[in-house]
Amino acid sequence: MARGISLEARVRMNQVLSQAIGAQGLVRGQYEDLHEASTFRPEHEIAGTSDLKTASLFRASVQISALAAGAGEPVVSTLETFASELGQAFQLFDDLNDNNPHTGKDRGQDQGKVTLLTLLGEQGACERLAIHLQKADRLLGRVYGPDQAVRCYVKSLFTCLEAGLPTGVGGRRALAKGPGVAV
Secondary structure (H helix, E strand, C coil), X not given: CCCCCCHHHHHHHHHHHHHHHCCCCHHHHHHHHHHCCCCCCCHHHHHHHHHHHHHHHHHHHHHHHHHHHCCCHHHHHHHHHHHHHXXXXXXXXXXXXXXXXXXXXXXCCCCCCCCHHHHHHHHHHHHHHHHHHHHHHHHHHHHHCCCCHHHHHHHHXXXXXXXXXXXXXXXXXXXXXXXXXXX
């Protein structure tokens, strides 16, 4: 039993996690990714699948943390939007690294799929990734201020993302602007 967390908050935490991984979250996103990704879909549908299969888990983690901390609605809302931006960035990063032998994951999982990388190309995908990271950083700044530890930690992760992009990806220049650039 979690000490100091009300029964009501713990029930809500379970609901948040169940919704994030259930039939209208991760499960649905994985289904769409496996069954619909080989056909042409517009950008907003691909981003919607990414939101379900990836960003929903990021959002659940900040919602659960916010419930545990007793955060108010404005903070929760801002952190949920941050998590959505981070989830979209993570998915783009994953797509860019689909054939990278240094990630530790199976290579070529996106072969035959229509992804944002397929539609936008490497340069466009890297630029979109940079935009998501910049928005995510700006949202953290609203909650934590300019030099708070959590924001510095997330910036260091963003730097690791940039360093992990495959060699030759032209979009590194877009990420080089840094996540602190306002969009």
